[in-house]
Amino acid sequence: MNVLVVEDDVELTQFIQKGLVSEGIAVSTAFDGIIGRTMVNENRFDVVVLDVNLPGVNGFDLCRFIKQNWPAVPVIMLTALGSLDNKVLGFEAGADDYLAKPFAFKELLFRLKALARRHPSRAPRPKRLELLDLAIETDSHKVWRAGERIELTAREYALLEYLMLNQGRVVNRIDLLENVWDVHFNSNTNVVDVYINYLRRKVDRTEPKLLHTVFGVGYMLGAEP
CATH class of the missing domain: 1.10.10.10 (Winged helix-like DNA-binding domain superfamily/Winged helix DNA-binding domain)
Known part of the structure; x- marks a missing residue:
């Protein structure tokens, strides 16, 4: 599995990356929405993990961008904005799942694997x-x-x-x-x-x-x- 984590909290990103790599999952990271958008453009990911409050481009807008261009790529929002209204905004932006901080790493891992299983198709290969x-x-x-x-x-x-x-x-x-x-x-x-x-x-x-x-x-x- 190949996962992109877009999160501006460096310590949290390192924690997630270390945990996923220990499970044999390939992880790429971006610390702002603009870099995240570039990486999605240039690489293929099985799941994208998005924070909402990102520099450059916020997570909701980045989620919309991903779903408009690669609708088969699942997105999980991972954010401190855990209110019902924010969850609605996330799902309206196209998110497949929404996990509020603080969270248990094991739950994030299970959700990522479930999303990857439910969305086996990937973006069409370039010719x-x-x-x-x-x-x-x-x-x-x-x-x-x-x-x-x-x-x-x-x-x-x-x-x-x-x-x-x-x-x-x-x-x-x-x-x-x-x-x-x-x-x-x-x-x-x-x-x-x-x-x-x-x-x-x-x-x-x-x-x-x-x-x-x-x-x-x-x-x-x-x-x-």
Whole structure:
């Protein structure tokens, strides 16, 4: 699962991030609404967690933006504004769930997982993905690097596409197992590392290297590590 947390309280954000990562969930964070909007534009998330009182763009407006552009992405409002009127505003903005602060982390975790299960569909894949001289056509599963066609197996392609959809973000092994191999448990298998090496041999035969290992965390596809 890939979660975006948009919250201007740094301490609370770190608390949520630490808890979710310990559960094998990939977490991205933004500390204001403008950054959050940019991240939603550039990445795919399974669930978005929004505070309401955010600098730049408030949570209600950001929720409307998400739902107008990616209606399948579930949003949970996480805010100190727990009155009935504020909850109504949240749901009218398109929120799928509303959790008032203070909250128990375990409840947030269960709600996130429930939302992800109820909303398995994601935004449609772009027809073409590009990173420098690496290009993918998602309909035909064709891949090129520096104008040269690269032949990939079905699993290699699925791994590369997922990394391309999350380019610039470190993706951990559990996230890859869940989204590429459909393995929904903390497995000790080294299949991810094996296939990363397969991709390196085919995709990174030319400079610059695009597939990077972030030791102790996971892998990232990008121009720079």
